[in-house]
Amino acid sequence: MPEQRFDAQVRQEGSVATMDLSGEINRGADDRMTSAYDDVAKTGAATILLNFTRVGYINSTGIAVIVAMLGRARNDGRQVSAYGLTDHYKHLFDITRLSDFMNIYDDESTALAGVGAGA
Numbered sequence: 001m002p003e004q005r006f007d008a009q010v011r012q013e014g015s016v017a018t019m020d021l022s023g024e025i026n027r028g029a030d031d032r033m034t035s036a037y038d039d040v041a042k043t044g045a046a047t048i049l050l051n052f053t054r055v056g057y058i059n060s061t062g063i064a065v066i067v068a069m070l071g072r073a074r075n076d077g078r079q080v081s082a083y084g085l086t087d088h089y090k091h092l093f094d095i096t097r098l099s100d101f102m103n104i105y106d107d108e109s110t111a112l113a114g115v116g117a118g119a
Contacts, residue, residue, distance in 0.1 A: 004056050008036035010043070016115055017045035018108070022054035025062030033065050037072060047115045048073055051108065053084030063096055070101050083111040 006029035009020045017040040023029075040048055050066075058066075073080045083105040085093065093099040105111035 006032055008032050010036055010039040012043050012045055013112065015046045016049055016112065017043050017047070018049040018051055020051045020054070024057040024059075025055055025065060026057070026059045027061040027065075029062060030065045030068075033069055037069055040078075041076065045078070047079045047081065049108070049111050049115065050080065050082040050102075051084050052082060052086075052089065055084075055089075058089060058092070063092075063098070066098065070098070074101070079115065081105060081111055081115050083107055 004023040006021070006023040006025060008022075008029075011018050011020065019036050019040065025033075037048075070080055080101070081103040082093075084107065085104060090099075090104060093104060103111075103114060105114055
């Protein structure tokens with residue numbers, strides 16, 4: 001099965017910036033994830049929503065890429081939440097304790113309500 005190239009696009013709604021992620025999150029995702037975070041920083045958004053609905057695969061190096069982004073957000077005082085994870089990746093986020101550092105929601109509308117978008 002061919003690798004799906006990673007991409008991340010940023011869109012903003014109020015004080016929330018959503019990072020629409022797609023493809024595979026692995027070592028090759030690092031530069032684009034960093035660039036997308038830089039785009040979020042330029043918006044001044046206080047909260048980041050990671051949209052995983054179009055992510056097909058996350059390997060251990062991809063987890064490290066996410067952890068690095070979480071660390072940067074924490075240092076910058078930004079909250080991070082996520083939505084659109086499959087049950088498999090929800091479980092993985094639980095066992096790696098990533099879910100200790102971000103709220104996980106099922107879908108975008110629930111996530112936006114949970115982080116108080118537009119409030």
